[in-house]
Amino acid sequence: MINKVVLVTGANSGIGLALCERLLGSQDAEGLHLCLACRNMRRAHAARSALLGAHPAAQVTLLQMDTSSISSVLSAARELQLRFNRLDYVYLNAGIMPNPQFDLKAFFRGLFSSSVITMFATGEGILTQKDGVTPDGLQEVFATNLFGHFLLGLYSSVICPGFVMTNLTYGILPSFPAFLWTLLMPLLWLIRVFTNTFTLTPYNGAEALVWLFNQKPERLDPRAKYHSLTSVLGHSYTQPRQMDVDLDTSQALYDKLLRLEREAKRKPIAS
Known part of the structure; x- marks a missing residue:
């Protein structure tokens, strides 16, 4: 019996996969x-196998969706309508x-x-x-991280995972020898003395x-960003922080996104 349907985009690795693991391991x-919406289906199948290996009774299906492609998103949305009569939770996690x-x-x-602390916590300037x-x-970046998700017609709360060590993070220094990352890890853990944004693991970042x-959606603050944070002792917790959002600018951006959506749906779909 299905009680809740959860869609996760970009679910085949990193925070998306850690989220799926945590949800399947929860008391609920x-x-x-779980529906894993992924661009790379080979990696998606590997992720599904790993999840089912740890949770054999779980219900996990796959959906082909590339959020950088208008045609892929619209096709995936139609398939979701055919497969499910509802979506209870949607995690817009895909990004590049x-x-x-x-x-x-x-x-x-x-x-x-x-x-220096801001630089380490956010990567600002480097x-x-x-x-x-x-x-x-x-x-x-706009299409993959924002507009592809906007096309799904969904509103969402904003989260910040903190500084997490994933393939994307390691890719910032692709020529960096692996053993140097190992040597750096104690330093990264030590930085938690000064900032709680170093969540480091995908598990903590989720x-x-x-x-x-x-949470109940009606109790969430639409102008808050919900941060994943980790204390010096490794305790993970969530903290809302008000976003510095100008309402007029936000409305103007939303109106532009709506116009772009209408234009995108009128144009012939790129193959």
Whole structure:
């Protein structure tokens, strides 16, 4: 019997996969149906096998969806309507950071500045990325991280996973020898003395997502960002922080997204 249907985009690795593992291991897992919406189906099948290996009785299905592609998102939305009569929870987790670059000079300058903690906690000033353009004519990061999810017609709470060590994080320094990452890990754990945003593990980074699973939507603050945080002793918790949001600017952005959505649906779909 299915009591709750949960859709997770970008569920084949990192925080998305950690979220699925935590949901299936929770006390509310009975009757839970997980739908993993992924771009890479080979990795999606591997993720599903791993989840079923740990939870043999779980209900886990796969959905092909590339949030950078308008046609893929619309096709996936139609398939969801055919498969399920409802979605109880939707986690808009898919995202990319294409060609991340690490500015070594900015890093060393930041080490001896008053913003060193902010630099470590957020990567501000030391990380850049080279964006591309999708076949639909949209900026790749915008399409994948935002507009593809917007096309699903959903509203969501905003979460921040903190600084998490995933394949995306390791990819920032692709030529960095593996043993140096091992040597750096104690330093990263030590930084927790100064900032609680170093969640480090995907399990900890998914804390706010799991917390939201247990909340009533009407009690959530639409102007709050829900942060996954970890204490010095490794205790994970969730804390809401008000976003610095200008309502007029937000409304203008929303109106532009609606216009773009209407235009996208009128245009011939790129193959």
